[in-house]
Amino acid sequence: MELVPLHGWNLSPKQAVALQRELRERLILRPPPGLKVERVAGADISMSRGEDTAYGGLVVLDAGTLEPVAKVSAAVKLLFPYVPGLLSFRELPVLSEAWARLNVRPDVLIFDGQGTAHPRRFGLACHGGLLFGVPSIGCAKSLLVGGHGPLGAERGSVAEITHAGEVVGMAVRTRDNVLPVYVSPGHMMDLPTAVELVLRVTSRYREPETTRHAHRLVNEVRRSARGQ
DNA sequence: GCGACAG
């Protein structure tokens, strides 16, 4: 699939922060009118302890059956360190390579990380959605910023995530009596739609099937690339 | 200055 030319990746953390402040102005925090979700994709990366190579992958699922219809992966040398708040600069170079190899366009892409639930409202899902030109959602396993009140123990229970007086996302219980996931819109998305979609692609496990498939894919790719 | 801190 096509990439939207945004910028290079050889940046300092300082430059990355400045870029986030610029790029966030381009975000559209509402879904395209009449959005029909027939294909949902997940993205993830994997790496080994002392290695500097990252493996990135995307898996597109049929939204009705949740069966994979396309898988792509790539391996790239890591350029950027892990800095809380700047995760996209570490993960998107590899994911871009994988995206370029994809020949099926998903209607929505779910990232393993935050969307607007970010100190500058520009998490991985926002950056990725903008770069790939696709509606996107952030679905993280833990919070980066903000907090939320209690939520019911049943699947479907939610609680607003607030930060600096703003509602930036939603804690969502995807399974009864299991820790919630943290959902926030990325690009071309709003919070209610993001929550609805995450629940739609989550069934037997805490995390969306998209994320689980992508996670398995990149780990398989890394294991089979090991030693070569 | 002190802690918190997606993956």
Added chain:
DNA sequence: ATCTTGTCGC
């Protein structure tokens, strides 16, 4: 993210 054994619970 990754490194790892056992263990609690449905």
